[in-house]
Amino acid sequence: MRFKCLLLLVLFFIFSNARGQANFEHIINYSVYYGWAHNAPQDWVVLRKFENRGKPYFLMVNPQTLQTKVDEPAAYQFKPMTLPQLRGMFKNSAYARALGEAEKKSVMIQNAGIERGIPTEMGISLTADLCPSHRPLDKRIFTDMISGFQKVERPVPIALSISGVWMQRHQADLQWLKQLQQKQEIYITWVNHSFTHRVSASRPLKENFLLEPGTNISYEVLETEKLMLKEGLLPSVFFRFPGLVSDQQLVYAITNFGLIPIGTDAWLAKGQHPQAGSIVLIHGNGNEPVGVAEFIKLLQQKAPSIAKKQWLLYDLRETVDEEFEGSH
CATH class of the missing domain: 3.20.20.370 (Glycoside hydrolase/deacetylase)
Structure with a gap:
């Protein structure tokens, strides 16, 4: 299990450094916003939404690994949900x-x-x-x-x-x-x-x-x-x-x-x-x-x-x- 987690961490580190974590210097409409987002094969819990330079973004967490990321919503299948609904949906996850x-x-x-x-x-x-x-x-x-x-x-x-x-x-x-x-x-x-x-x-x-x-x-x-x-x-x-x-x-x-x-x-x-x-x-x-x-x-x-x-x-x-x- 530790090897799997370390491998995921290293892959994420390489990926995130390749892209670079953007500096969102013009954030507006930052708010709590919950929902289910899916980009095969991974499910994500959406925690926040905001806009930066006219583009919408989600702050999301992987309910299994607890890794967060910021991404544009367009690449995801999305359904608004309440946090209690999400906790029920992912009740066996590390996050819940x-x-x-x-x-x-x-x-x-x-x-x-x-x-x-x-x-x-x-x-x-x-x-x-x-x-x-x-x-x-x-x-x-x-x-x-x-x-x-x-x-x-x-x-x-x-x-x-x-x-x-x-x-x-x-x-x-x-x-x-x-x-x-x-x-x-x-x-x-x-x-x-x-x-x-x-x-x-x-x-x-x-x-x-x-x-x-x-x-x-x-x-x-x-x-x-x-x-x-x-x-x-x-x-x-x-x-x-x-x-x-x-x-x-x-x-x-x-x-x-x-x-x-x-x-x-x-x-x-x-x-x-x-x-x-x-x-x-x-x-x-x-x-x-x-x-x-x-x-x-x-x-x-x-x-x-x-x-x-x-x-x-x-x-x-x-x-x-x-x-x-x-x-x-």
Whole structure:
């Protein structure tokens, strides 16, 4: 199964680099829009529609692999549907199962969503959050990761939870990341981390981050996706709550956008130790040097296993789709 997923990832990487992810700089009428799209032999779930320079586009997800793509609707057989109808239609898919699993954990005030992948994996899925920050990108994460895996895993997969404000304030760092991906040194899954990443030093958790009164969740989700597309980034189907803070109503608000909330079972800066299949959290925005240092130490400790391909980094989509695909 891992070979199949890696092959699909490599083929997609080659294909996407050949075409290039377009920069949609003139987006209008960006909206939530659900439906079934088919281009033989593949079914797709349509999540959004928009126009750019007079052309219509869909943002879609493959319900089996969780891979997203943007394409023009003309090449597809299409039927508008509600999200509940789509979840029923693809009820045995990794996409529908992951949405349901995230909703089961929606009552948690912190760390709701998918926390880990497959326990049998010999390795982890690395996620790094890019919250708004005045500090530059912590590039050690990427240079050490590339160096550590250069002989066994290329491109190296990483999921970056990116906020809109970080993108606006860190253009040079963003271009640097895009160049690493274009050179096929890393493969980035871009995770929606809200636009403003609101936070208060004084408010309790139940009124903090996206739970702060007056938060416009539609703005936080959709404006981030629009800016990703403008910057040439491909939005994934994942969402990470700022501060990992949410409530049941907020979790369902996010899944109603067709997005899968992801948490973590190993926030390194808090002393949590990763296990096989862990979704690991560090911050790459310069605000959490302790977590970055712990990750670099982990790479050093695992160097012998990495060399033998006995400890690897997993693409976030791969670990989630393998965990939730098929019947359990």
